[in-house]
Amino acid sequence: MTRPIISIRNVGMTYPFKGKGQPLTVLENVSAEIAAGEFVCIVGPSGCGKSTLLNIVGGFIFPDSGEVLVEGERVTGPDRRRIFVFQENGVFPWLTVEDNIGFGLRRRAADEREKIVHHYIAMVGLTGFEQAYPHELSGGMRQRVEIARALSANPDIIYMDEPFGALDFISRLKMRGDLVRIWNAEKKTILFVTHDIEEAVQLADRVIVMSTRPATIKEDIRIDLPRPRDLDSRGYLELRDRIFHAMGMSLRIGEEESPRLGTAAV
Amino acid sequence: MSVVPAEKKTTAIRPTPPKKANPRGALGVYLRPALVGLIFLLSWDVGVRWMHSDIFPTPFDVVKGVWELAQAGLLLKYIVASLFRVSIGFALATLVGVPLGLVLGWSIPAFQAFNPLIQIFRPISPIAWIPLAILWFGISDAAPIFLIFLASVFPIAVSTISAVRNMQPVYLRAARNFELSRAELFRRVIFPACLPQIITGLRISLGIAWLVVVAAEMIAVNSGLGYLIIDARNAGKRYDLVVAGMAMIGLIGLGLDLLVRRLEHFDEVRWMYAHRR
Numbered sequence: 022m023t024r025p026i027i028s029i030r031n032v033g034m035t036y037p038f039k040g041k042g043q044p045l046t047v048l049e050n051v052s053a054e055i056a057a058g059e060f061v062c063i064v065g066p067s068g069c070g071k072s073t074l075l076n077i078v079g080g081f082i083f084p085d086s087g088e089v090l091v092e093g094e095r096v097t098g099p100d101r102r103r104i105f106v107f108q109e110n111g112v113f114p115w116l117t118v119e120d121n122i123g124f125g126l127r128r129r130a131a132d133e134r135e136k137i138v139h140h141y142i143a144m145v146g147l148t149g150f151e152q153a154y155p156h157e158l159s160g161g162m163r164q165r166v167e168i169a170r171a172l173s174a175n176p177d178i179i180y181m182d183e184p185f186g187a188l189d190f191i192s193r194l195k196m197r198g199d200l201v202r203i204w205n206a207e208k209k210t211i212l213f214v215t216h217d218i219e220e221a222v223q224l225a226d227r228v229i230v231m232s233t234r235p236a237t238i239k240e241d242i243r244i245d246l247p248r249p250r251d252l253d254s255r256g257y258l259e260l261r262d263r264i265f266h267a268m269g270m271s272l273r274i275g276e277e278e279s280p281r282l283g284t285a286a287v
Numbered sequence: 288m289s290v291v292p293a294e295k296k297t298t299a300i301r302p303t304p305p306k307k308a309n310p311r312g313a314l315g316v317y318l319r320p321a322l323v324g325l326i327f328l329l330s331w332d333v334g335v336r337w338m339h340s341d342i343f344p345t346p347f348d349v350v351k352g353v354w355e356l357a358q359a360g361l362l363l364k365y366i367v368a369s370l371f372r373v374s375i376g377f378a379l380a381t382l383v384g385v386p387l388g389l390v391l392g393w394s395i396p397a398f399q400a401f402n403p404l405i406q407i408f409r410p411i412s413p414i415a416w417i418p419l420a421i422l423w424f425g426i427s428d429a430a431p432i433f434l435i436f437l438a439s440v441f442p443i444a445v446s447t448i449s450a451v452r453n454m455q456p457v458y459l460r461a462a463r464n465f466e467l468s469r470a471e472l473f474r475r476v477i478f479p480a481c482l483p484q485i486i487t488g489l490r491i492s493l494g495i496a497w498l499v500v501v502a503a504e505m506i507a508v509n510s511g512l513g514y515l516i517i518d519a520r521n522a523g524k525r526y527d528l529v530v531a532g533m534a535m536i537g538l539i540g541l542g543l544d545l546l547v548r549r550l551e552h553f554d555e556v557r558w559m560y561a562h563r564r
Contacts, residue, residue: 079464100466107461109455110457111461115558117554127471
């Protein structure tokens with residue numbers, strides 16, 4: 022691996038439990054390194070703390086122990102060079118598509134700003150919707166606006182917290198294809214949190230599998246599949262099954278735990 | 288204007304059943320309320336005639352009263368006087384209440400410090416302030432303006448505070464990510480995010496202000512629609528003019544509300560109301 026752009030070092034996080042009861046340890050001694058230009062997915066079961074980890078890396082919350090370094094510097098808060106794409110969609114509803122995408126470009130000259138905005142509107146496929154307001158768009162289009170807003174700020178890293186979680190199956194597939202295309206064109210480092218194993222294998226160079234609470238890193242799997250990825254290929258299915266297995270899940274509906282999972286037919 | 292055609296979900300799923308009246312058509316918007324209004328006026332008229340009342344006016348007496356006031360040049364003068372006081376008092380309340388609400392909604396220490404005082408002042412009816420208003424400002428425009436200011440500044444501030452506190456946290460996190468300065472954060476994110484709720488607060492407050500100006504004018508000045516009502520009663524039991532004044536107050540109040548409602552149609556705030564109309 023080349024020099025890491027993100028170093029997560031022994032991060033731990035405990036939430037005081039609301040009311041009586043034990044405090045809730047969501048992260049325990051998590052360490053990982055991510056190289057510049059890598060597309061890394063963090064997968065784990067719901068509520069395992071993967072979102073908390075991404076928020077710590079993004080500087081929105083602070084860990085109880087350990088630290089995160091980005092480009093050698095300790096993270097002390099959110100930074101314009103690393104833009105977060107939120108699960109619940111952080112597009113500003115009072116601004117048009119165009120103004121949302123240009124939000125991070127206030128300090129640029131007007132003509133330059135316009136050029137950048139139109140470049141990214143075209144890249145995410147929203148040409149013709151420049152003047153539309155977010156509430157007039159579909160959920161998938163709103164996520165495209167947010168991705169374009171992130172890209173136009175020209176960050177080194179993009180953090181994505183289950184950005185396609187609220188979309189339907191077809192939109193999700195389409196968005197994944199577009200995200201890979203955009204990542205190929207822009208060569209940003211992407212750290213992407215999802216609970217969807219298939220999504221992780223379709224997108225990432227590397228998949229970090231987390232355990233249930235308190236989350237630790239269970240496995241770190243390199244996805245050496247050529248892009249565009251063939252979702253029927255043997256390699257894809259094997260990697261997907263390996264992650265299912267790492268998460269301790271069955272591939273047969275209706276079965277609690279599969280005894281012969283590695284070779285199980287789907 | 289948006290470039291996206293508004294989607295009519297119900298019509299997309301199944302064809303509109305025939306013979307079902309469009310609720311926003313002429314029937315719903317004009318005919319139904321006109322019918323109810325007509326029934327109201329007729330029962331009023333019949334009621335007065337049936338009771339053989341000498342002093343209580345029929346609707347037609349009231350129309351004549353309005354005409355008489357207009358002829359005497361008092362109608363316009365009093366309406367202008369009342370609207371002037373409301374405009375000044377309400378504008379001052381907005382200029383103080385909105386920024387105050389933004390700051391108190393944002394800063395927890397400021398909220399802790401000032402909120403109890405606001406909560407004590409808020410339930411005091413503006414009418415209770417009339418003696419103090421007269422003491423401080425005498426019989427002048429300043430007294431009712433002060434009362435209108437008091438009546439509207441608290442609801443405006445309180446609705447703005449709650450708008451800031453109930454703001455979607457994701458907007459703030461996005462704004463922090465883009466490293467906005469404090470001033471930019473307020474101007475580009477907090478204020479626009481809260482604007483729809485602020486406008487709703489302004490609408491409610493303007494309604495209260497219009498209620499209060501009438502009460503204030505009954506005591507603290509000698510012009511305006513409130514003064515008209517009390518003067519018509521005291522100077523000759525002219526109940527036709529009393530009711531004429533009341534009708535004017537109702538109609539202008541409706542007009543003011545429709546005016547503020549227009550603010551809800553601007554593109555910058557429609558997102559909040561879009562799904563409920």
